[in-house]
Amino acid sequence: MTRQVLLLNSDKPEVLEALARRPDVTVRVITRKVYADLYRNHEVAYVDNFADLTQVEQAAYELAAQGPVDHVIAATEKSVVAAGLVRALLGVPGPGFDQSLWGAHKRAMKDRLRAAGLPVTDHAQAATVDEVPRAAELTGWPVMIKPVFGAGSKCTYRVDSPEEFAERHRADGFADLAAKRLPVQVERPVRFTHEYHCDGVVHDGEVAHVAVSRYFLPPLHSSPSLNSGYVADQTDPFSREVLDLHRQVIGALGLPAGVTHLEVFRTQAGPVIGEVAVRPGGMGISRMWWHAFGVDLWEEFVRVSAGEQPSRPEREPHHETIGRTRLPALPGLRERVLALPGVLEVLTPQECASPGNLEAYFTAADEAAAETFIARLHELAGPAA
Numbered sequence: 001m002t003r004q005v006l007l008l009n010s011d012k013p014e015v016l017e018a019l020a021r022r023p024d025v026t027v028r029v030i031t032r033k034v035y036a037d038l039y040r041n042h043e044v045a046y047v048d049n050f051a052d053l054t055q056v057e058q059a060a061y062e063l064a065a066q067g068p069v070d071h072v073i074a075a076t077e078k079s080v081v082a083a084g085l086v087r088a089l090l091g092v093p094g095p096g097f098d099q100s101l102w103g104a105h106k107r108a109m110k111d112r113l114r115a116a117g118l119p120v121t122d123h124a125q126a127a128t129v130d131e132v133p134r135a136a137e138l139t140g141w142p143v144m145i146k147p148v149f150g151a152g153s154k155c156t157y158r159v160d161s162p163e164e165f166a167e168r169h170r171a172d173g174f175a176d177l178a179a180k181r182l183p184v185q186v187e188r189p190v191r192f193t194h195e196y197h198c199d200g201v202v203h204d205g206e207v208a209h210v211a212v213s214r215y216f217l218p219p220l221h222s223s224p225s226l227n228s229g230y231v232a233d234q235t236d237p238f239s240r241e242v243l244d245l246h247r248q249v250i251g252a253l254g255l256p257a258g259v260t261h262l263e264v265f266r267t268q269a270g271p272v273i274g275e276v277a278v279r280p281g282g283m284g285i286s287r288m289w290w291h292a293f294g295v296d297l298w299e300e301f302v303r304v305s306a307g308e309q310p311s312r313p314e315r316e317p318h319h320e321t322i323g324r325t326r327l328p329a330l331p332g333l334r335e336r337v338l339a340l341p342g343v344l345e346v347l348t349p350q351e352c353a354s355p356g357n358l359e360a361y362f363t364a365a366d367e368a369a370a371e372t373f374i375a376r377l378h379e380l381a382g383p384a385a
Helices: 013-020 033-039 053-064 077-090 097-102 106-115 129-139 162-170 175-179 237-253 285-293 297-305 333-338 367-384
Strands: 003-008 025-031 043-046 071-074 123-126 143-147 157-159 184-187 194-203 206-215 228-231 258-267 270-277 321-328 343-347 357-364
Touching: 003 013, 003 053, 003 077, 013 025, 013 297, 025 033, 025 053, 025 077, 033 043, 043 053, 053 077, 071 077, 071 297, 077 097, 097 106, 106 123, 106 237, 106 270, 123 129, 129 143, 129 162, 129 184, 143 175, 157 162, 194 237, 194 285, 194 297, 206 237, 206 285, 206 297, 228 285, 228 367, 237 258, 237 270, 258 297, 285 297, 285 321, 285 357, 321 333, 321 367, 333 343, 333 357, 333 367, 357 367
Parallel strands: 003 025, 003 071, 025 043
Antiparallel strands: 123 184, 143 157, 143 184, 194 206, 194 258, 206 228, 228 321, 258 270, 321 357, 343 357
16 A cells, blocks of 8 residues: 655755655655756645745645645755644644644744753743844843754854844844844853764654764854764763753653754753754764664654654664764865775765765774864865865
8 A cells, every 4th residue: 555645845865765765655745946856756836935834734735635645754944843734734643733843943942841841041032133132131141043943053143242232233244034034042152062962763752763973063163064073972971961861852842753863062060952853964964873873864764754663773883983074075185085094985965965065984993083083184175174
């Protein structure tokens, strides 16, 4: 019997490839017209923006008119809430609207986590950029400001005082944030020593696979073309704290199934949650997992989103530390990196679907050696990085 999947996606090829490996699955797609060429062999309905839930509702009903839908899969950060709405409208199992909101809307997420007694920084919501100073009265200065919906560190700013805010705002320093026409998340900055991420696979509300990794530099302090990190020692006491925190986050969100990407700051008082996303991490994290554990996070994402059991790794975890880094696709750089001992592979921009970037994966004896290796790779990239 054919399973009917309604996919909300942009240009993420990994999820399409995983679905294509299932001969019993038929895929219908909600996407933007700019990605039309990727879905020529599928029934498609278009939206201008996944944030326009009226358009999403109309697109869902258009595709549902062709027959019942068994599963709804959101493959991008922007489509998570929209997918929750579609499940509610069509009566499809999976994370509902509230659960999807907790996994994507930064204020709703942190309200939920704080209500569960989990460590998050002080935060408030401003209706517009103009209202940031009023929200900052609740959090205190300095503040980090960002859109309540958004991936990565786009449109994210630190502001130290009301005077600085007023000066930068007058000079259109927050124009890109204002142009999003979204509420603004206002947060107290976290004083931390390192930033980690914890990625997991959840099935039936239980964590099936999970591991802690560390960023070489925090994403806010790193160019996207040099985003780097490595799998942490899972037996380290701080890693154990993060693993337990991940378990508590899953419980607080009430997440029945999905792949999670939890970002955590290491502070003197212990771990503090940055954000949690309900989709595989980007920047090569899924491929790093494959090298480290023999687990493909995009395959697991499709499995648990489509009601299948998580896989069992076909091999033992790699006994050495596995690391990754993006690098600019400079002439000859791929060949120079491949020649280094310990390098497992270097993906081209076409292979990693990242225009202008390479992705390198390597082994190292331990975390310290991984940090040294990443620094060396960055040096090879030179000033162009």
